[in-house]
Amino acid sequence: MSSTVSTFLMFEGKKAEEAMTFYVSLFKDASVTHIQRYGPGEPGAEGSVVQAAFTLNGQRFMCIDSSMKHGFTFTPATSIFVTSDSEAEIDLLAAKLGEGGQVMMPLGEYPFSRKFTWLADRYGVSWQLSLKTA
Structure with a gap:
């Protein structure tokens, strides 16, 4: 199977x-x-x-x-989670994905990550971007 x-x-x-x-x-x-x-x-x-x-x-x-209009769209309850060991990559992804989107948690340090952001891009897809911890 x-x-x-x-x-x-x-x-x-x-x-x-x-x-x-x-x-x-x-x-x-x-x-x-x-x-x-x-x-x-x-x-x-x-x-x-x-x-x-x-x-x-x-x-x-x-x-x-x-082609059909629906009464729903993307929700932040489901997101694409990206973990990277590169701070530069997190910064770039946050900038590019955030253009025309909505930031729900600003890029910064949180108790669970040295660098993290949660945003919805211009298409409404939700992304969580996190710097990999050592």
């Missing part, structure tokens, strides 16, 4: 490819592994993402563009 577990992100409109490309640009070991777009006459907007997959440092993600 074989299973695959992936984090799945549903975007409204035509944001999935934009978000995926942005995330992949932030990590050294990252790539888009699959993308399927809607064509003419299909149920979604032409060119929007039917389904896509990408990896960030070995973690697999999937995403779609939903």
